[in-house]
Amino acid sequence: MAKSPSDSEINEAFEKLSKDAEKSGYHLNPDSGFTKDLIRSLLVNQDRYGYQACPCRLAAGKKAEDLDIICPCNYRDADVVEFNACYCGLYVSDKVVKNKLPVKSIPERRPAPEQRKNQNENAKTAQFAYPIWRCQVCGYLCAREKAPDLCPICKVSSERFELFG
Numbered sequence: 001m002a003k004s005p006s007d008s009e010i011n012e013a014f015e016k017l018s019k020d021a022e023k024s025g026y027h028l029n030p031d032s033g034f035t036k037d038l039i040r041s042l043l044v045n046q047d048r049y050g051y052q053a054c055p056c057r058l059a060a061g062k063k064a065e066d067l068d069i070i071c072p073c074n075y076r077d078a079d080v081v082e083f084n085a086c087y088c089g090l091y092v093s094d095k096v097v098k099n100k101l102p103v104k105s106i107p108e109r110r111p112a113p114e115q116r117k118n119q120n121e122n123a124k125t126a127q128f129a130y131p132i133w134r135c136q137v138c139g140y141l142c143a144r145e146k147a148p149d150l151c152p153i154c155k156v157s158s159e160r161f162e163l164f165g
Contacts, residue, residue: 002048005040013039024152026080027097029089038090042071056088057110068110075109081149134164
């Protein structure tokens with residue numbers, strides 16, 4: 001059975017995640033009680049599985065199957081761009097923080113288990129599932145449908161990205 005993290009462990013993780021998020025152009029949800037509950041669940045998953053699986057998704061308990069939902073998950077960027085928050089609401093956009101917009105329900109973007117299995121098998125034979133975007137300023141690479149609104153490394157806007165390869 002996973003142990004319940006102490007308040008000091010949660011506060012320490014909150015400070016670290018907050019600093020990391022801000023450095024990367026993200027923000028943690030400004031509702032600190034809600035955010036600390038999510039962090040508590042991340043720490044429980046860390047103890048239970050050995051990695052911080054998203055607290056709002058059902059983890060398989062096998063790291064290879066859960067790689068896409070280890071926080072920050074593979075879907076965070078697209079969720080924040082489209083809905084101003086990630087699926088669980090831990091990460092939010094500037095708009096939420098500055099305009100105090102409420103975080104709404106985010107639809108699940110993660111493919112069903114059978115689709116994920118097929119994607120993994122197709123990825124072995126195909127080149128890439130998504131176009132590769134390169135930040136022309138710092139060289140940051142990402143694979144997604146469109147370039148991010150803001151580079152998480154150097155903070156330039158999407159027009160500074162080019163299709164790569």
